[in-house]
Amino acid sequence: MLFLVRMDVNIPSHVPPAEADAIKLAEKNYSQELQRSGKWPHIWRVVGEYANYSIFDVESNDELHGLLSGLPLFPYMKIHVTPLAQHPSAI
Incomplete structure (x- = not known):
C-alpha cells in the first residue's frame, strides 16, 4: 500500500539545543534505515x-x-496521511 505523508515539524523553543540535535540525529538514522528497507522510498x-x-x-x-509513531520527532510533528491508488491513466 502506498501513502503520501506530509510531516510538519515544530520543536518547541524550550527543548534544549543539545537535546533537539540528538533527536534530529536519531530521526535521520531511523529514517535512513526505513529508506534502505524500501518502506520509505521517497522523501522531499x-x-x-x-x-x-x-x-x-x-x-x-x-x-x-x-x-510514523516510531519517529523520534513524532511528538513534535503534525502528520497528514493520504492513501494512494493506481491512476487508470498511468503507464
Whole structure:
C-alpha cells in the first residue's frame, strides 16, 4: 500500500539545543534505515518550511502508524496521511 505523508515539524523553543540535535540525529538514522528497507522510498523537503512530503510503501495502515509513531520527532510533528491508488491513466 502506498501513502503520501506530509510531516510538519515544530520543536518547541524550550527543548534544549543539545537535546533537539540528538533527536534530529536519531530521526535521520531511523529514517535512513526505513529508506534502505524500501518502506520509505521517497522523501522531499518542502522549500522554506521544516516539513517534508514522503511516500511510504507498507503492508497496512497499522504498519504505517507504527513506523510514523516510531519517529523520534513524532511528538513534535503534525502528520497528514493520504492513501494512494493506481491512476487508470498511468503507464
